[in-house]
Amino acid sequence: MSSSRRSVLRALLPFALLTAGAAYAIASWNWCGRWEERTPLVLSQVRGEGSLRAGAAKVALTPPFPVVVAGYAPPRPEASQAAMPLHARAVVLEAGSARVGVVSLELLFVTPEIVAQVRERAARVGVREVLVLATHTHSSFGGYDTRWVAQLSGTGRYMPSAVGAAVAGASEALEKAVASLADVTLEVGGAADAGLVSSRSGGLAPDGQLTRVVLKGATAPVAEVLMFAAHATLIPRKEALVDPDYPGRLSALREAAGSGVSLFVQGSQGNASVAFSEGQGAERAAGFASRLSALADGATPAAVAGPVRLAFARVQASLPRPDSSRLVPAFTRAAGDNFLCASSPRETEVDALALGPLELLSIPGEPTAGAGRALEALTGATHVLGLANGYVGYLDTSEVVLTGQGESRRQYFGPALMERLGAAARVAAGTVGFSAPE
Known part of the structure; x- marks a missing residue:
């Protein structure tokens, strides 16, 4: 490499480092802000x-x-x-x-x-x-x-x-x-x-x-x-x-x-x-x-002997701030959170449908078997359905998310996701009149 080219590279190096540092600082700035928790709201029934x-x-x-x-x-x-x-x-x-x-x-x-x-x-x-x-x-x-x-x-x-x-x-x-x-x-x-x-x-x-x-x-x-x-x-x-x-x-x-x-x-x-x-x-x-x-x-x-009960309720749940800690390296955590925040709604919907003896709770994502069992115990639902009326990604139990295991490694939100959706699920189940959980 010629001395003139080395001189140019040496001159550009500080500029490149400053540019990279500025880009990292901008990406790591807290663009997400604070996500407010709100009480689940019955949208219709x-x-x-x-x-x-x-x-x-x-x-x-x-x-x-x-x-x-x-x-x-x-x-x-x-x-x-x-x-x-x-x-x-x-x-x-x-x-x-x-x-x-x-x-x-x-x-x-x-x-x-x-x-x-x-x-x-x-x-x-x-x-x-x-x-x-x-x-x-x-x-x-x-x-x-x-x-x-x-x-x-x-x-x-x-x-x-x-x-x-x-x-x-x-x-x-x-x-x-x-x-x-x-x-x-x-x-x-x-x-x-x-x-x-x-x-x-x-x-x-x-x-x-x-x-x-x-x-x-x-x-x-x-x-x-x-x-x-x-x-x-x-x-x-x-x-x-x-x-x-x-x-x-x-x-x-x-x-x-x-x-x-x-x-x-x-x-x-x-x-x-x-x-x-x-x-x-x-x-x-x-x-x-x-x-x-x-x-x-x-x-x-x-x-199923008649008359048949039919009931349905839609409940709005506020989502927690996205959490990329299990998805990206630690030094890019802030940038990962910002990327998820730009693509995440602040509310979602949890629904409950009762048809005769069936008491169906629907989740806008992919609950694991463990999350489904926990929601059934919380609400009295006979079944938990996934992929319903929207999509917020995977849902695992709070305990699994805290250890970074299971499907939480693909989950866009932290342990609070189960808490928020669970709170909305209880409201939906109560509005429809699910049987009391054991």
């Missing part, structure tokens, strides 16, 4: 009791091809077609003066933007309370989340057309479900196979419980809701096709067998992985769907 009516429908989702395949960090493939169709499925329930819609979308998760637009359109057809859930399919389309963290870690570049595709499918399914409302009887059953799932990060192991809810019309089932907990990650991440993974295949199997519209709903799946290794890719997803369908067949449902 509805209660009814009487003869049960239900309608159901499924509608194909139409991704805005070409579109990123969501579910993983970069690099991500871009898809121009689907391996098999993606769907929105909806059921509308009515008892007494209460009417509630439930939508299952074959997506990675849903956002408040999607939920708000679906509710706005649903209100036009007389459905003012709607629960929107995702199957957590890691091979569906992305592009529907404006948050930087989500775009970087899973959903890819934001595209308004992707939001429109999700909203259009959900809204049409709800509209068709309303048009098909008819008298039904409610049947509930369950079966378990712990060998179908495993814990990917320790902690309380998932139990492999499948709950089957049947809404039976005069001559045939109108709809079926299947609740199970396991990540939908059986399709290889490099596949340049959108695919509904095992939840879509399970629903299609059940519908072909005459179960009516079959909605798949995730439970506390934060640490639950599929323990099924027969085949690869689509073959493996189809095989696991067949195993779950056989388990559902064994979950012989029992009829």
Whole structure:
């Protein structure tokens, strides 16, 4: 290296160091500020009791091809077609003066933007309370989340057309479900196979419980809701096709067998992985769907005597300040917090739905088996559902977060997240009238 070039580099070095120091100082400044804790607020509620009516429908989702395949960090493939169709499925329930819609979308998760637009359109057809859930399919389309963290870690570049595709499918399914409302009887059953799932990060192991809810019309089932907990990650991440993974295949199997519209709903799946290794890719997803369908067949449902209770409540919870301490090195903690703060809402929503003997608590994220068990004990819920009406990431118990173990290593918030969501869950459960926790 020539002496003149060395002189230039020596002259530039202090400037480079000052620039790097200034950038570090700016990134480390407390841009988050203080996040105020507020009392959980009941946003809306509805209660009814009487003869049960239900309608159901499924509608194909139409991704805005070409579109990123969501579910993983970069690099991500871009898809121009689907391996098999993606769907929105909806059921509308009515008892007494209460009417509630439930939508299952074959997506990675849903956002408040999607939920708000679906509710706005649903209100036009007389459905003012709607629960929107995702199957957590890691091979569906992305592009529907404006948050930087989500775009970087899973959903890819934001595209308004992707939001429109999700909203259009959900809204049409709800509209068709309303048009098909008819008298039904409610049947509930369950079966378990712990060998179908495993814990990917320790902690309380998932139990492999499948709950089957049947809404039976005069001559045939109108709809079926299947609740199970396991990540939908059986399709290889490099596949340049959108695919509904095992939840879509399970629903299609059940519908072909005459179960009516079959909605798949995730439970506390934060640490639950599929323990099924027969085949690869689509073959493996189809095989696991067949195993779950056989388990559902064994979950012989029992009829629930009328009149049937139907109640729903939405409760707003304030979120704690984001905490990146388990996600980034200590010297970048402040910058990590700032990055999360820029992508985090200050409020979220926890919902409670009672349908006959079912008391369902829904969380806008991915509760682990341990977190789900803790929420059930806190509220008296019979089931805790994840991926509902928004997404705040993983939820593990406060004790696990404090040790930095389990799924807390992926959690955007500290131990206060469980406390805040738990407080809102208790309000939601009390508003709906869940059975007192033991």
